[in-house]
Amino acid sequence: MTAPALTVRRPAGGPPSLKIVLTGPFGVGKTTLVGAVSDIAPVTTEARMSAGNADDTSHTPAKTTTTVAMDFGRLDVDGVTVYVYGTPGQHRFWFMWDAIVRGAAGSVVLVDTRRLQDSFRHLDYVDNVRLPYVVAVNQFPGARSYPASAIREALALAANVPIVDIDARDRDSVRRLLIALIEHVITQTTPRSAVAQP
Ligand SMILES: Nc1nc2c(ncn2[C@@H]2O[C@H](COP(=O)(O)OP(=O)(O)OP(=O)(O)O)[C@@H](O)[C@H]2O)c(=O)[nH]1
Ligand SMILES: [Mg+2]
Numbered sequence: 001m002t003a004p005a006l007t008v009r010r011p012a013g014g015p016p017s018l019k020i021v022l023t024g025p026f027g028v029g030k031t032t033l034v035g036a037v038s039d040i041a042p043v044t045t046e047a048r049m050s051a052g053n054a055d056d057t058s059h060t061p062a063k064t065t066t067t068v069a070m071d072f073g074r075l076d077v078d079g080v081t082v083y084v085y086g087t088p089g090q091h092r093f094w095f096m097w098d099a100i101v102r103g104a105a106g107s108v109v110l111v112d113t114r115r116l117q118d119s120f121r122h123l124d125y126v127d128n129v130r131l132p133y134v135v136a137v138n139q140f141p142g143a144r145s146y147p148a149s150a151i152r153e154a155l156a157l158a159a160n161v162p163i164v165d166i167d168a169r170d171r172d173s174v175r176r177l178l179i180a181l182i183e184h185v186i187t188q189t190t191p192r193s194a195v196a197q198p
Helices: 030-037 091-101 113-128 148-155 171-189
Strands: 017-023 046-048 065-067 071-077 080-086 106-111 133-138 163-166
Touching: 017 030, 017 091, 017 113, 017 171, 030 071, 030 080, 030 171, 071 171, 080 171, 106 113, 106 171, 113 133, 113 148, 133 148, 133 171, 148 163, 163 171
Parallel strands: 017 080, 017 106, 106 133, 133 163
Antiparallel strands: 046 065, 071 080
16 A cells, blocks of 8 residues: 655745644544644534433543534644644544545544544544554543553554554643654655665
8 A cells, every 4th residue: 555645735935734634533532632732722613412412422421512523723843834633523423534634644543442442443544545644542541551562453553553642631742642643654655765875
């Protein structure tokens, strides 16, 4: 499978920019992550949930709203403007994914170790659209912590997919994650012949 060429756009007169997509199951912390890392007030599309119109909330009992279209944030990483688009988690809004993913250079798939199986659909999706991605493990209180090798095996991840432990509420933690993704995207999209030999 060939990864798409890295797209670092430079709008007329502006800094180079990169679009990345954040995906993962309902309530895994996507909106929280975008809010933690964005240099601007994030654009959110939250709507109140009521009994009967939400996916399983047993892992996030305090959650009262859900993303119905997308999240959007922007940050600067070493002079590159990074645009982060979060997908909606609930099944009934998945039709948004194709629109959100267009033009993206890479993706973060966010997982919760208490329900790894809920992320399979998201991993399949980024594989199918051939986006380079990293897996971010959002550590919730009471959730067991596993070594990366166990996560890799459980999710059947290829050996080159980075796995990063994060706290979606912590700006520095999320910035480290996004830098790991950008490095991975560069590695995946740079022809070997273009890498300088020592
Ligand atoms: N302890 C802990 N709680 C978190 C973390 N990230 C998110 N939360 C909480 O988990 C809940 C879910 O967060 P959201 O950011 O709304 O999840 P989401 O993935 O955007 O949800 P949908 O858009 O509805 O799919 C919120 O109550 C957050 O406060 C984390 O890293 N640690
Ligand atoms: Mg959300």
